[in-house]
Amino acid sequence: MRKFIFLFTCISTIFLQAQDVKKATVYAGQGETVIVPTDAKPTQKQWKGNFTFKDSDVIFSNDFDGARLNGIIKENDSTFIALITSENTPINISPWYAFKVASKEPKQINVTLTYQEGIKHRYYPKLSDDGENWEVLDSTNYTAYEKGNADFGMGSLPLSVTLKLSVSNKPLWVAGQELETSASVREWATDLTTKKDITYSSIGKSKEGRDMGLLSIGKADSKNMILIISRQHPPEVTGYLAMKAFVETLTSDSKLAQKFRKKFGVFVVPLMNPDGVDNGHWRHNLGGIDLNRDWANFNQPETSAVRDFMVAKEKETEGKFYFGIDFHSTWDDIYYTIDSKYEGNMPGLVPDWLTAVKADLPGYDPNIKSSDKLQPTAVSKNYFFVAHEAEALVFEIGDNTPRDFIKEKGEVSANKLMELMLSRLKEGK
Numbered sequence: 001m002r003k004f005i006f007l008f009t010c011i012s013t014i015f016l017q018a019q020d021v022k023k024a025t026v027y028a029g030q031g032e033t034v035i036v037p038t039d040a041k042p043t044q045k046q047w048k049g050n051f052t053f054k055d056s057d058v059i060f061s062n063d064f065d066g067a068r069l070n071g072i073i074k075e076n077d078s079t080f081i082a083l084i085t086s087e088n089t090p091i092n093i094s095p096w097y098a099f100k101v102a103s104k105e106p107k108q109i110n111v112t113l114t115y116q117e118g119i120k121h122r123y124y125p126k127l128s129d130d131g132e133n134w135e136v137l138d139s140t141n142y143t144a145y146e147k148g149n150a151d152f153g154m155g156s157l158p159l160s161v162t163l164k165l166s167v168s169n170k171p172l173w174v175a176g177q178e179l180e181t182s183a184s185v186r187e188w189a190t191d192l193t194t195k196k197d198i199t200y201s202s203i204g205k206s207k208e209g210r211d212m213g214l215l216s217i218g219k220a221d222s223k224n225m226i227l228i229i230s231r232q233h234p235p236e237v238t239g240y241l242a243m244k245a246f247v248e249t250l251t252s253d254s255k256l257a258q259k260f261r262k263k264f265g266v267f268v269v270p271l272m273n274p275d276g277v278d279n280g281h282w283r284h285n286l287g288g289i290d291l292n293r294d295w296a297n298f299n300q301p302e303t304s305a306v307r308d309f310m311v312a313k314e315k316e317t318e319g320k321f322y323f324g325i326d327f328h329s330t331w332d333d334i335y336y337t338i339d340s341k342y343e344g345n346m347p348g349l350v351p352d353w354l355t356a357v358k359a360d361l362p363g364y365d366p367n368i369k370s371s372d373k374l375q376p377t378a379v380s381k382n383y384f385f386v387a388h389e390a391e392a393l394v395f396e397i398g399d400n401t402p403r404d405f406i407k408e409k410g411e412v413s414a415n416k417l418m419e420l421m422l423s424r425l426k427e428g429k
């Protein structure tokens with residue numbers, strides 16, 4: 001398998017050597033959204049603490065925010081079997097695992113990751129000394145069992161994997177995707193507020209009482225607004241990284257960004273599901289619900305906070321949301337758009353934008369899947385379009401997309417969007 005080496009810099013520097021992400025076929029995207037009830041359901045929290053063993057100096061811990069380790073047993077002196085389980089069922093196949101491991105004496109151990117019935121291993125392991133800077137596990141230390149041959153989805157995954165790890169008295173972090181928790185999101189957002197036209201405030205509380213943080217960028221009372229959200233689904237860290245690069249570009253000192261911020265009010269909810277993220281959920285909020293099925297019913301506090309904010313902001317400014325974007329992660333990079341036969345507040349913006357992004361990223365051919373099914377709104381993009389006439393889409397990044405490409409794509413996407421929206425505004429269309 002070919003390998004990529006890439007470098008990614010944001011709050012932390014991540015040096016990751018990722019597995020090949022070139023596929024023989026193009027990802028077909030997910031099927032029609034299944035409409036499900038969104039009344040709250042019970043979720044199971046993970047027990048938190050240290051896992052120790054008789055006659056062993058190896059200690060595992062899950063005592064931190066983000067991802068899961070639900071149990072671990074010692075098979076022999078050097079072999080351990082971990083169990084990772086979800087917050088409830090039925091659930092998407094996105095087991096977001098993480099643990100810390102240390103030993104008094106330096107040694108090599110094997111850790112096999114196992115999952116509940118019907119679930120397979122998805123996220124390639126990343127290692128860290130500090131929980132912030134990550135490096136992918138060398139493929140020689142990775143063994144996959146019963147791996148499927150498909151390019152995408154359940155059929156592409158192994159049933160379980162064994163990781164060979166070198167442990168010592170300095171704890172080693174192991175995680176399925178980088179741990180970007182509510183604390184790290186808050187730190188990132190707060191750092192952006194050193195600029196005069198950027199603030200970070202709360203538009204409500206999650207079910208467990210965490211703030212629903214909102215970045216306000218540019219002209220807060222402008223009639224021309226855009227909305228950006230990310231991380232409805234906790235393990236979808238690559239989508240979050242794209243959102244960061246996108247937003248950082250909107251807040252940059254470039255002439256374009258400064259001009260854009262004078263004309264537009266940009267509102268960002270970088271972490272839609274803070275409880276799910278900190279509790280290590282695979283998909284749902286603490287109400288046990290996929291938030292991206294609740295944009296018609298608004299049974300959950302996280303979706304309701306954003307709806308209330310948008311409605312209030314339109315009233316306050318007597319303006320419009322011209323654009324709404326929701327960042328996610330999936331098997332491969334893909335855009336879910338709304339059929340161009342439907343016209344919102346800036347008709348044609350999304351297709352023109354994606355064409356401009358393609359032209360600026362040599363060799364990149366965007367995978368675009370549009371839908372003409374808008375009702376019931378259920379998902380964020382349909383709500384943004386139907387209720388606010390914002391040109392809307394879902395921006396999905398692959399689980400294994402190289403982090404340097406995510407950053408480049410986020411930056412190019414933001415620059416092209418600003419150019420287009422400024423020229424459309426000038427032309428009055």
Ligand SMILES: [Zn+2]
Binds near residue numbers: 233236329
């Ligand atoms: Zn998602």
